[in-house]
Amino acid sequence: xxxxxxxxxxxxxxxxxxxxxxxxxxxxxxxxxxxxxxxxxxxxxxxxxxxxxxxxxxxxxxxxxxxxxxxxxxxxxxxxxxxxxxxxxxxxxxxxxxxxxxxxxxxxxxxxxxxxxxxxxxxxxxxxxxxxxxxxxxxxxxxxxxxxxxxxxxxxxxxxxxxxxxxxxxxxxxxxxxxxxxxxxxxxxxxxxxxxxxxxxxxxxxxxxxxxxxxxxxxxxxxxxxxxxxxxxxxxxxxxxxxxxxxxxxxxxxxxxxxxxxxxxxxxxxxxxxxxxxxxxxxxxxxxxxxxxxxxxxxxxxxxxxxxxxxxxxxxxxxxxxxxxxxxxxxxxxxxxxxxxxxxxxxxxxxxxxx
Amino acid sequence: xxxxxxxxxxxxxxxxxxxxxxxxxxxxxxxxxxxxxxxxxxxxxxxxxxxxxxxxxxxxxxxxxxxxxxxxxxxxxxxxxxxxxxxxxxxxxxxxxxxxxxxxxxxxxxxxxxxxxxxxxxxxxxxxxxxxxxxxxxxxxxxxxxxxxxxxxxxxxxxxxxxxxxxxxxxxxxxxxxxxxxxxxxxxxxxxxxxxxxxxxxxxxxxxxxxxxxxxxxxxxxxxxxxxxxxxxxxxxxxxxxxxxxxxxxxxxxxxxxxxxxxxxxxxxxxxxxxxxxxxxxxxxxxxxxxxxxxxxxxxxxxxxxxxxxxxxxxxxxxxxxxxxxxxxxxxxxxxxxxxxxxxxxxxxxxxxxx
Numbered sequence: 001x002x003x004x005x006x007x008x009x010x011x012x013x014x015x016x017x018x019x020x021x022x023x024x025x026x027x028x029x030x031x032x033x034x035x036x037x038x039x040x041x042x043x044x045x046x047x048x049x050x051x052x053x054x055x056x057x058x059x060x061x062x063x064x065x066x067x068x069x070x071x072x073x074x075x076x077x078x079x080x081x082x083x084x085x086x087x088x089x090x091x092x093x094x095x096x097x098x099x100x101x102x103x104x105x106x107x108x109x110x111x112x113x114x115x116x117x118x119x120x121x122x123x124x125x126x127x128x129x130x131x132x133x134x135x136x137x138x139x140x141x142x143x144x145x146x147x148x149x150x151x152x153x154x155x156x157x158x159x160x161x162x163x164x165x166x167x168x169x170x171x172x173x174x175x176x177x178x179x180x181x182x183x184x185x186x187x188x189x190x191x192x193x194x195x196x197x198x199x200x201x202x203x204x205x206x207x208x209x210x211x212x213x214x215x216x217x218x219x220x221x222x223x224x225x226x227x228x229x230x231x232x233x234x235x236x237x238x239x240x241x242x243x244x245x246x247x248x249x250x251x252x253x254x255x256x257x258x259x260x261x262x263x264x265x266x267x268x269x270x271x272x273x274x275x276x277x278x279x280x281x282x283x284x285x286x287x288x289x290x291x292x293x294x295x296x297x298x299x300x301x302x303x304x305x306x307x308x309x310x311x312x313x314x315x316x317x318x319x320x321x322x323x324x325x326x327x328x329x330x331x332x333x334x335x336x337x338x339x340x341x342x343x344x345x346x347x348x349x350x351x352x353x354x355x
Numbered sequence: 356x357x358x359x360x361x362x363x364x365x366x367x368x369x370x371x372x373x374x375x376x377x378x379x380x381x382x383x384x385x386x387x388x389x390x391x392x393x394x395x396x397x398x399x400x401x402x403x404x405x406x407x408x409x410x411x412x413x414x415x416x417x418x419x420x421x422x423x424x425x426x427x428x429x430x431x432x433x434x435x436x437x438x439x440x441x442x443x444x445x446x447x448x449x450x451x452x453x454x455x456x457x458x459x460x461x462x463x464x465x466x467x468x469x470x471x472x473x474x475x476x477x478x479x480x481x482x483x484x485x486x487x488x489x490x491x492x493x494x495x496x497x498x499x500x501x502x503x504x505x506x507x508x509x510x511x512x513x514x515x516x517x518x519x520x521x522x523x524x525x526x527x528x529x530x531x532x533x534x535x536x537x538x539x540x541x542x543x544x545x546x547x548x549x550x551x552x553x554x555x556x557x558x559x560x561x562x563x564x565x566x567x568x569x570x571x572x573x574x575x576x577x578x579x580x581x582x583x584x585x586x587x588x589x590x591x592x593x594x595x596x597x598x599x600x601x602x603x604x605x606x607x608x609x610x611x612x613x614x615x616x617x618x619x620x621x622x623x624x625x626x627x628x629x630x631x632x633x634x635x636x637x638x639x640x641x642x643x644x645x646x647x648x649x650x651x652x653x654x655x656x657x658x659x660x661x662x663x664x665x666x667x668x669x670x671x672x673x674x675x676x677x678x679x680x681x682x683x684x685x686x687x688x689x690x691x692x693x694x695x696x697x698x699x700x701x702x703x704x705x706x707x708x709x710x
Contacts, residue, residue, distance in 0.1 A: 026666065026668075195673070197581075198657065198665075200553070200555060203666075206657075210666055210667050210670050214667055220670070220671065221670075221671040221673050222670050223657070223672070223674075224555040225555065225580050225581040226554070226580040226581070226616060227612055227674075227675065229615050229678065230612065230678040231673070233615065233678075257581055258579075258582070258584075260588065261581060261620055264584060265616055265619055267623075268622075268623070302578070303561070303577070305660045305661075305663070305665065306660075306663050309382065310558050310561055310661075311381065311561040311566075311577055312381040312566045315565050316574075316576040316577065317577050318576050318578050318582060318586070319579075323582075323584065323585040
């Protein structure tokens with residue numbers, strides 16, 4: 001299905017992270033090489049790599065870069081530097097919890113390594129960290145596959161699906177989250193259409209989802225975000241699939257700005273609304289969505305498109321990158337561990353306890 | 356308030372129509388001269404002049420251009436040519452009923468003139484038509500003023516208003532429809548904020564409304580269309596004002612794409628939703644909104660911004676210019692004749708019978 005790599009580690013412990021530069025799609029397919037923590041930080045911050053799961057995978061490899069940059073010969077001394085750089089990477093974007101989840105996991109791996117090998121050299125630590133980062137990558141590919149399997153039954157045969165932003169292959173190491181059930185349905189020769197919201201301001205739907213689905217031979221139609229309501233009213237949308245950047249313990253889900261109004265429209269038109277996300281997207285420390293931090297991004301994202309002004313100079317702008325969809329608007333959350341219908345705190349707790 | 360002319364007739368019966376070129380705002384303030392029916396047709400079609408009331412006023416002057424182009428010496432012979440050109444102008448845009456309303460009124464003026472003056476020369480007919488077109492213009496200015504007066508009480512003191520597209524001075528000969536109550540509230544020294552939806556695909560909100568309100572010294576904040584829902588959830592929007600392009604006998608209202616979903620969001624958040632429009636926007640021949648023709652516009656409006664591609668080549672696009680808000684989602688329709696709260700067929704009929 002996927003004929004490109006969203007991200008991949010090249011080489012051994014002295015290697016680097018290669019990323020598809022998503023800022024340039026669909027006009028140019030180019031890859032960039034992150035050889036330093038700073039380069040990766042910038043790549044995440046400026047959305048060269050984006051999508052909650054992909055950010056998590058990238059952050060895992062980011063710790064391998066941090067380990068390269070640690071010039072101490074003993075692993076124990078290096079860990080302090082690595083921790084500092086992990087804290088730095090954590091500041092690149094505030095909303096997607098997968099970033100913190102991956103950094104936490106890598107820090108634990110480092111801690112465990114030096115506890116078990118107190119006299120090891122930094123090179124040995126580097127090997128251990130690269131193995132863990134690669135494991136996060138592999139698990140992400142497997143996670144996408146399982147979300148695809150679990151969600152495929154919700155893709156309406158002969159109908160149409162609406163999706164928002166990009167929760168596809170470009171947002172993960174694998175085939176995507178929200179788009180994984182769609183790719184799975186295609187494998188099963190199901191016939192259906194996809195409507196892709198363009199997703200202002202950064203147009204991830206127009207640039208990435210439309211590109212990715214068209215490349216895969218899926219029947220995709222691009223719309224502006226404000227056209228979804230009229231399609232629903234006309235009965236042309238049978239299901240909505242989006243990803244998520246952070247899900248609270250009660251099922252409230254932060255996702256790309258514009259997701260919440262879709263959930264209200266879905267409710268008003270009796271259309272099922274699915275969120276597809278890996279278990280690493282859940283932040284069980286947060287009771288509900290009110291405490292999810294929402295990233296505010298620069299006004300220029302709204303007032304300029306490709307450096308061309310589309311609004312008056314110095315106009316005031318409100319530009320939140322995400323909104324929060326309350327659990328009661330979500331028909332089901334599709335995870336790699338299973339499907340949580342009408343999500344609530346109890347059901348979510350259960351799926352994590354089973355694991 | 357308004358320090359520019361949306362449109363104006365320059366000179367006598369041999370004059371021309373001067374228009375602010377709204378395709379170039381806000382970067383450039385330029386005016387274009389329409390000296391032929393064809394030039395005006397193109398100006399309407401390509402949105403150099405837009406907004407239902409302004410299109411109606413422009414069409415009135417269009418019939419003056421048609422009369423100039425009629426080379427017959429007798430008025431009776433000229434009327435046939437004028438009718439043909441009126442039919443041509445009617446094809447420029449299908450949804451805004453004010454266009455047909457103005458053309459109809461001008462044709463009736465011509466008919467009445469030749470009935471009363473069967474032997475008159477074309478020059479006399481031209482004078483009569485120019486007087487009528489100027490009357491439509493003056494009535495439009497007066498209409499805006501009265502909508503402002505009637506709607507001002509709905510602008511929440513100390514609160515915030517959301518508006519979509521541009522139903523301001525640029526959409527009329529006067530101070531606008533949806534924005535007229537806002538300008539009136541400003542005159543009355545009321546304090547309030549305005550959020551302007553950018554209004555994809557043609558960005559009338561970002562380009563025109565933000566420009567117009569900022570010029571007038573009103574506190575305006577630009578948002579992407581998909582951000583309105585999260586503002587409503589946060590309690591930051593106290594009222595929504597939009598215009599309309601055609602209103603059916605039962606109160607169903609066609610307006611810029613993206614209006615219908617706002618009406619659903621308003622309902623879900625208990626926010627009053629107002630439509631401001633002149634009585635010429637009502638099409639009492641249509642029982643409800645289902646029969647309002649919706650203009651489909653070129654895919655390039657969605658896939659390109661200022662001739663720069665923002666989506667993959669040859670991607671399928673759905674690009675309706677308008678959607679229909681059902682009467683039950685409208686708190687009140689504000690007209691120059693008065694306010695119709697919870698609009699329905701009976702109340703609408705009544706306001707027209709009173710007139």
